[in-house]
Amino acid sequence: MSLPIHATPTERLFYWGVRIFSAIVLLFLIAPILVIMPLSFNPEPYFSYPLSGISLRWYHEFFFSERWLTTMKNSMIIAVATTILATFLGTLASLGLTMTRIPGRTFIMSILISPLIVPVIISAVGMFFFFARMGLTSTFLGIILAHTVLATPFVIITVTATLQGFDRSLLRAGASMGANPTEVFFKIMLPLIMPGVISGGLFAFVTSFDEVVVVLFLASPEQRTLPRQMFSGIREIISPTITAAATVLTILSTAMLVSLEFLRRRNERLRGIRS
């Protein structure tokens, strides 16, 4: 979209105004994340420029100290378990929800999606009361269950979206050629909806890996996760290790974004959408 020759002065002003304004807004969006990255190489424990040198001190602290390492391990265990559970349950439910018009579909859907909308603090406090009675607080299982609740809505949303674009006549074609329902599912349907399932799983992973409020209430020091450690890194002991942690996490989420974009393109290609 370029500016036509006959543009009026108002249009010219508008054209450049929007561009400059957008540049500032996009800078506002990206700058805070980029600005703290170099700070993680600061040899001094300060949060300000100019740097007095380059040091991997905080990365050393992050990757080799017992405190940070354990939290990283805990986060991984919880996030992987959550991803498996949420993807499995969420994909099954999405298959059911899109298979046919089941009675009360809207109601069921709004219950299943509601953990996304209910403020986390309410879920966390409610789960704390309820799980405490069953001895699930201060256990990995409790946190995994809680995170699965928060993560399944993302799986449902992505997988149902994929399934809505799925051509059901392929299933009938498979069946008419003699495949039994199991074969049809595993050989035809699953490979085609796989990109959607994987991106649902990625969402689930990120949800769990980032979550801190539920962990604040349900976890004891043994289940302390990386975000929880960053939370106390900001609140209690202000240590520049948080900038190293933030940088590592940003790189992780960039990798995540790239794989999602790749999956989206693959999904479109599989569905025959050319762009």
Place this chain on the structure above:
Amino acid sequence: MATGVLTSDGIPLKVKLKRAERRTKLKALGLVVPLFIFILFSFVAPIGNLLLSSVYDPSIKTLLPNTVASLDQWDGEGIPDEYAFAALVQDLKTAQKDEKVALLGKRLNYEISAIRSKIQSAARKIEKLEQGPYKQTVLDMEPALGTRHFWTLLKRSGSSFTPHYLLNTIDMRINQDGKVEAMPQDRSIYIGIYGRTLLISLTVTLATLLLGYPVAWLIANLPTRSASLLLIFVLLPFWTSLLVRTTAWFVLLQDNGIINDALIAMGLTEEPLKLIFSRFGTIIAMTHIQLPFTLLPIYSVMKTISPTYMRAARSLGAGPVYAFTRIYMPQTLPGVAAGCLLTFILSLGYYITPALVGGPTDQMISGVIADSMNRDLNWGKASALGAVLLMATVILYLVYDRLVGIDKMKLG
């Protein structure tokens, strides 16, 4: 007999089809059931339980069982007679022995201010009382135990359901005559907290709309290649951990942080501005975090608006401003509504960001809930405030569902 089309095994096709349909429906339900039960157990039940504990609190009845039971015979006039005081002495002795007096004092203190220390000292003295009559002795010992307020509270506690916590969240209380009245001005705090939460959420929503709308428009109207590039600027922060972004703002807003350094270097200010632990810090960090949530739905609606409408308007003689405001903007309203509602709903429940970069006395409702849980250990209050926040969220969620539809919610 009317014969329809029969299948090979002699059953009417209609019946057979119905059966097949029912089987598919059952299969579909069977797939949904595991998750549904899981969500009922790990989410709906805990929240139901939370709502219940905002009105259900048997602690007084449990700690003073005999006293509460004896008050069945009290008509509620003046203060009760010897029988009640005898029961109270008995209960307080048990409580003192079980070291439960502190708990009782804390609970009573929610409704009668400054009774905690009085009940504790009374319990210590009562421990040594051998025999009655108790009424006069107790009254001489601790006049606070002879007030109508104290006894009407105990009588109300005969029922484990109490409106106290919910009333408290709207700055009301039950006075000594059992009537509901407004909290005195200096103790009304919650209305202020709701107001603050709403104000911060509205400001953030408005800020994200003002910043996001032009950007969404630009991205929607650029050629695909440059649009994808710009979208990355929006999506990367969207994907970055909330805590990372909060950390970034925590670092940037420090008194000797980058923003203050830059402002001083440019000569705009001499003293570092108070950016962190202030309302400004909360709003700017929340705006940064919520901006993609508002922008993306607007962008996806703008993508679907055909440029021919604008051209038609212009060719019919509308000026650029007129065409934009009358033709283009109304078509973007669904996206604006979706994005703003989502941001507003999410903003209401913010906890981490205000807790880390906001002022300690400027917390939003979630922060107050967390404090009542962790610091005050007042679970009834936490539950009641949770109920209020939940109600507000559910109403907005229904509006969102009506306007946008939850199954149209898109991610990324």
